[in-house]
Amino acid sequence: MLVPEIKTRNPVHAVGDRLVALADLPPSGVVEVETARFGTLAVGMAGDRPFAVSNVCRHQFAKLGQGQIRDGCLECPWHRARYDVETGEMVSGPKGRIFGFPPYSKTIQGYTNGAFRLRRRAVDVRDGAIWLRS
Numbered sequence: 828m829l830v831p832e833i834k835t836r837n838p839v840h841a842v843g844d845r846l847v848a849l850a851d852l853p854p855s856g857v858v859e860v861e862t863a864r865f866g867t868l869a870v871g872m873a874g875d876r877p878f879a880v881s882n883v884c885r886h887q888f889a890k891l892g893q894g895q896i897r898d899g900c901l902e903c904p905w906h907r908a909r910y911d912v913e914t915g916e917m918v919s920g921p922k923g924r925i926f927g928f929p930p931y932s933k934t935i936q937g938y939t940n941g942a943f944r945l946r947r948r949a950v951d952v953r954d955g956a957i958w959l960r961s
């Protein structure tokens with residue numbers, strides 16, 4: 828999928844493969860992290876599971892690192908589509924008066940899961956931080 832490059836204003840800057848300290852995660856549970864290897868990722872903890880996924884929502888390209896963790900899923904800050912961070916699957920489509928129209932929302936969900944799941948990067952927690960696996 829060709830996705831426009833989206834810049835963020837205040838990402839955390841990874842140091843090598845060290846993405847972010849757990850203590851520096853915001854209450855939302857997710858943050859944008861600029862990496863040398865993979866550009867900007869949405870990085871956080873979904874319960875006890877660390878994750879690093881594409882920062883770009885498959886609906887209208889909101890920055891997922893500005894979203895939040897809800898019910899163990901990564902929720903988009905714009906129309907609240909939710910993603911499973913382990914599979915990259917959109918588990919519920921966009922919501923709201925317009926984008927929550929069930930046939931539309933289900934179509935976006937199906938389209939995303941058919942070909943454009945979130946890209947995931949393997950990570951570990953060690954020394955109090957989330958690290959990219961080498």
Ligand code: FES
Binds near residue numbers: 884889903904921922
């Ligand atoms: S941009 Fe993410 S749900 Fe609309």
